[in-house]
Amino acid sequence: MIIEFDNVDLLIDGRKILDRISFCIEEGSNTFIMGPSGSGKTTILKIAAGLIFPTSGKIKILNRDISNIQDLYVVRENIGFVFQYSALIDTLTVIDNVLLPIKFRKKREFSKNKKEYIAKAIEILEFLGLKGFENYYPNSLSGGMQKRVAFARAIITLPKIIFYDEPTSGLDPISASQINYMIQEINRKYNITNVVVSHDIISCQQIASFIIFIYQGKIVFKGPPNELINSNNSIIFNFFNLNRI
Numbered sequence: 001m002i003i004e005f006d007n008v009d010l011l012i013d014g015r016k017i018l019d020r021i022s023f024c025i026e027e028g029s030n031t032f033i034m035g036p037s038g039s040g041k042t043t044i045l046k047i048a049a050g051l052i053f054p055t056s057g058k059i060k061i062l063n064r065d066i067s068n069i070q071d072l073y074v075v076r077e078n079i080g081f082v083f084q085y086s087a088l089i090d091t092l093t094v095i096d097n098v099l100l101p102i103k104f105r106k107k108r109e110f111s112k113n114k115k116e117y118i119a120k121a122i123e124i125l126e127f128l129g130l131k132g133f134e135n136y137y138p139n140s141l142s143g144g145m146q147k148r149v150a151f152a153r154a155i156i157t158l159p160k161i162i163f164y165d166e167p168t169s170g171l172d173p174i175s176a177s178q179i180n181y182m183i184q185e186i187n188r189k190y191n192i193t194n195v196v197v198s199h200d201i202i203s204c205q206q207i208a209s210f211i212i213f214i215y216q217g218k219i220v221f222k223g224p225p226n227e228l229i230n231s232n233n234s235i236i237f238n239f240f241n242l243n244r245i
């Protein structure tokens with residue numbers, strides 16, 4: 001298992017945001033974390049990335065306990081993050097946005113192997129259908145293209161895991177479908193375990209191999225997509241059929 005959450009609780013101002021969250025994510029999977037707004041999906045990603053610490057419980061990523069700062073440091077070297085609003089830097093070109101983590105994390109290595117890294121960035125952009133856009137600025141690209149630049153920036157360090165927060169939100173169905181395809185291809189080509197936060201039922205059906213469904217800070221389901229869709233749990237039934245919980 002590449003990610004293990006064991007009884008993770010998070011309390012903020014006496015309010016339980018996460019309640020005994022336990023799950024395992026298999027290496028090489030496309031795992032979806034689903035659930036309605038405010039259920040705690042983004043919070044789980046932030047905890048997995050070590051951006052916030054839980055009140056109690058244990059988290060192991062790549063077999064390392066991330067409450068240990070040295071282990072967290074190693075884990076962070078091996079994860080990529082795609083934030084909800086792409087979070088590109090407007091004053092940098094596409095390629096400079098993609099190279100940012102290398103320049104930031106591996107300054108010396110970058111200046112030694114600049115050419116190779118630039119070639120690698122171009123190769124990844126091409127793989128994501130962005131050939132020829134290297135010198136554009138993010139605000140001249142569509143939302144779907146900006147998302148793909150954010151993907152390229154997450155891939156450049158060749159992490160073992162990428163976390164995506166709502167990668168298709170705000171996109172039209174065709175762009176969303178392209179993004180889902182890309183996520184699947186990232187998994188195939190680079191052997192990256194994808195953890196995708198989403199409330200998009202179509203995306204989940206297209207690519208998820210495993211789903212964790214959260215409701216009000218608790219896990220109400222974990223398993224493969226066909227089991228989720230056929231679930232007779234009323235929370236899940238309402239989410240899929242009425243979409244108004």
Ligand SMILES: Nc1ncnc2c1ncn2[C@@H]1O[C@H](COP(=O)(O)OP(=O)(O)OP(=O)(O)O)[C@@H](O)[C@H]1O
Binds near residue numbers: 017038040044199
């Ligand atoms: N720093 C914080 N301080 C107080 N409450 C917080 C904080 N961060 C998150 N919360 C609360 O925790 C709950 C879960 O938030 P979270 O952002 O994880 O939900 P989500 O499932 O990602 O929702 P959405 O689908 O809208 O993005 C919400 O009720 C939110 O108000």
Ligand SMILES: [Mg+2]
Binds near residue numbers: 041042043165
């Ligand atoms: Mg969220």
